[in-house]
Structure formats: structure tokens, C-alpha cells
Amino acid sequence: MSVTTFPSRGGAALRQPGRLARLFDYKPFLIVMCLAPAIGLLLVFLTYPLGLGIWLAFTDTTIGQRGIYIGLENFQYLLKDPLWWNAVFYSIFYTAVATFGKFALGFWLALLLNNHFPFKSLIRAIVLLPWIVPTVLSALAFWWIYDPQFSIISYLLVDVLHLRDSNVDFLGSPWPARFSLIAANIWRGIPFVAISLLAGLQTISPSLYEAAMLDGATSWQRFRYITFPMMMPILAIVMTFSIIFTFTDFQLVYAITRGGPVNSTHLLATLAFQRGIAGGELGEGAAIAVSMIPFLVFATLFSYFGLARRKWQQGEAND
């Protein structure tokens, strides 16, 4: 921009563009120049690694040693590995339960926020806070909340409410640990879902509700036949994003349990990290990462087209 040769004041001086300026006014050249930084960054640090990752999955590369092509051996090994199956199971379970929880509670919160009450914008700002703060740092807070000895939840249940006799063992055994992680994930996911859906709720025209009320629709009917179908397109998008990023979650599990106890809470991403980076088996780690892709594609197609088709069945032509 600084190479333009204009004295730069008003239109009167803009008469004699230099050669470089003319080159930048040549549209194809300008288009290439404008797209180059973004496309270049994405090609080098996204597309190339993606291809390289798929290639690595078929080699026995380790840190510091170039691997050779070994075909499907990594995947055959994984198929016989109970830890991989365990991670697949927990990834699916984690995604399903956490997504359900996030959307049920998030939708509810969005409906609540769509009402009229004092300090509305302040409350909306507070609600988004868990989503803004670094996940690892809030995960550390959850780790402390789930402490076996000094958990504040245990304190409440045992010493204040007298509902239990002993402390809750949140992270010490497989199933409680799995649900504790899911609870933390839901906690972090609610704000994003709620605020996105709130934006969708606000685009629904009030006249639809007025018409329904004239027809004598109950509040449940108005929710079922107006709010819900109108929210389908935005639900489909938000859910697709949420499923992708929940399935590939890493930070929360790595920060709170690192896959323990006895490897019961490994997600595919944490298992890939453990084998690939910490263990140095890059090829095997890449194979685990690549094994996420079919699940992701399936989940995306399912959530996106599943929800979008329902919208089409209900005769919604436009979004």
C-alpha cells in the first residue's frame, strides 16, 4: 500500500499511477496477492500436515528416526489393542452424553435469557465467562473441586447436608472419573450453546407467536411447533461444531486425569498424544489421530443432514 505514488489528498491528484500501482490494480494479480498469505499459511500448516499425518499413519516413524511404509500394520495393531477400543468407546460416550447435556441445558438457558428481566446484558456477559477463560485453567479448578480429600462438593454433601458418610471418590475409579470429566465439559460448553441459540431465538418473529396465541396454542405447543422448528438450522450448525470439538477434545482430559485411572478416561486425542509425542511412536500416534477422521465425518454428516432434513420435511423453504 505504501508503494502507491500518489501525493494522497483527494481525487484530483490521482492521475498518474506508477507501474507498481498499475500492477496492483490488475485484478488477477491483486486477487493472487490478496489470497496468498491466507492460502499459503493454510496449505503449509494445515493441508500439508493433514496429508503428512495420513502418510505417517502408514509408517513406523518414531521421534528422531524416519520410518518406512508398513501398510496397515499400525491399524491392525490398534484393532487388537484394548486401550484403543476403550478410547473409542469413551470418545463416543463422552461426545454423546456431553453434547446431550450441553444442548439440553444450553437451550434451557437460552430460553431463560430470552425473557425480559433487569441486568439482562450483564447476566448475558457473565454467562459467557466459562467459555472465555482458558480451558486448562478452568479444568485445574475442576481438578481441585474433584480432589479426593478436600473436594468442596464432598464437604457440602458430607459435612453440611449429611447426605453421605464418606467423601466422593471423583477421579479414583473409572465410571465416576468418566462422569466427572463429562460434567466439566458440559459446564464449559453451556455458554457457547446458550449464546448461539439465544441469537437464533431473537431472530424468530414475534408475530408467529401472536398468531399461534390467537389460534389458542399452549406454551408447549408454541415451543414445539414454532420455536423448535425455527431453531433447526442454527441447531444443526452449532451441534455439528460442538460434536466435532467434543469428540476431539484434549485439554480437559489431559489436565484433569491424563487418561487415568487405569487408562479408563482416554479419549482418542489424549491416547494419540500419549503414544505419539510422549511415547515417541509418531506413526502409531498418527494412526490413532487418523482413526478419528471416519467418526468425525460420520458425526458431521449425521448431525448436519439429520437436522437439516427434518427442517426440509417440515416444509421450511428458507432459513
Place this chain on the structure above:
Amino acid sequence: MTDVAASNVASATPDTMAWDSRTRRVVMIYLPLACFILILLFPFYWMAITSFKPNAELLNYKEHNPFWITSPTLAHIKHLLFETSYPRWLKTTMLVAIGSTFLSLFASTLAAYAIERLRFRGSPYVGLGIYLAYLVPPSILFIPLATVIVQFGLFDSPLALILVYPTFLVPFCTWLLIGYFKSIPYELEECALVDGATRLQILWRITLPLAVPGLISAGIFSFTLSWNEFIYALAFIQSGANKTVPVAILTELVTGDVYQWGALMAGSLLGSLPVALFYSLFVDYYVSSLTGAVKE
């Protein structure tokens, strides 16, 4: 505008309803809302209160009410600032976040302008391609990216993070900015073209000044996302001094079997503060960019 629509819904809905009694409203709206806010905020309260508690109170619930501090102390924060490399980690994180934010803003502004305003054959496909890049999660990429980073000789350097973060920032920013550019009337640019301005002058003098709210949204979003990023920073940075705050707290402060909860929580609190402050200054931009990107 949206608020007006919302209040219309709200005033139209409950006022004409038969059940619009005060108690009903409290039970249906205020009570659940209060529960939500309590649960969403409690971990932060717990984080904050732990950071200022002396160790004696921290681990003794019998004599001290855990929900309150009787003798607050700055010992944990002092320990953090003067006996660990925490200031250094903060500086690295800030450098990485600012560097990658500017890099991605630069790249995505140009890309968004090319896609939305220089319309060429295939521009929607380029836009779609960039959007699809957003759907590739870092968990799939970090292993091959680690080898790429080593090949480039950038391993253990913050520069690696500055270059890698745009892979998830650029798609987001580009889509946000395309939306903003769309809202700027094309006639303004035509006028400038007629007056003999070059395309770059138009971008610099007309489109960008009008797109400032969009640039701010994209900027603060990028800053927050880079500040919070974890997996790449964990995989590409080895030495304790070059780590970013989220990674350093987890790998450098968690030592041995006895966790220093006071210091850990103080570190988390301090690490969250910059983004929280940033957030409180630009709340409306966050909400609009979040919802705008989803709606696109």
C-alpha cells in the same frame, strides 16, 4: 435491534398469558437462572478464594469455613511471581497471542476482501475451502505438525506457535470479515473507483475504516483463542522458559504428589485475568462475533 425483538417476544408472551403471576415467573425464570449463574460462576469463585487462602486454612475444613477466608494472604501470588518463571510465561503467551492475532488479521482481511469484493470465478469455492479448514480439529494435526515444525527448525520456539495458530484463526476471521464486508455498500467503492482510486487505496481508505467493528471482533477473538490454545503449545515447546501460561501451569507447577493448590489456583486466576479483562471491555463484540460467525 435484536434486543427490541427479544423484548417484543417477552412482553407479548407473558403479558397475555393466563399464568403470568409473580410467583410463577420467579419459579420458572429467576430460580433456574440463579442456579445456572451460581453453577457457572462457582469454579471461578473457588479459584479466586483458593488463591488468597493461607495453606493452614486451605486444608482444614473442620475449623475454617471453606467458603470464606479468615486471614487472606498474598503468599501464593508472591511465590508465583518471584519464585517461578511465571512473568516470563505471561510474556511469551502475550507475544504469541499478539503475533498470531496480527498475522491472522492481516491474512484474513486480504482474503476476505478478495473473496467478497474482488469477485472472481470460483470465489465462493475458495471461501468454502477456507471455511472447511475450520472443521479440521488440532487434535488430528498436532503429530504431523510437530514433524513439520522440527523440519523447519522451529521446534521449541514461540515463532512456531505464531505461525501455526493462524490455521484455526484465519478461517474464523475470514468468515467474520466476509460478513462485515458484505454489509458495506458497494456504491462507496464504485464512487472511489470512478474518482480514480486504486483497489488497494479503496481497501485501505474506504473498506477497512468502515469494517473497524469487524476487525475488532476478529482481533479480540483471535487473541482469546491464541491465549487459550493448549495442544500445539504442549507439543511444540519443550523448554520451561518458552512455555505459554496454560501449558506451564500444568507441566511446571504440578510437581510431586502434594499439589500446591494455592499456587496452582493463583496461577490459573492470573492466567485467566487478561482474557477476562479483555472480555469485560469488549463484551458486545464477543457476543456479536460469536453469533455472527454461527449465523454465517
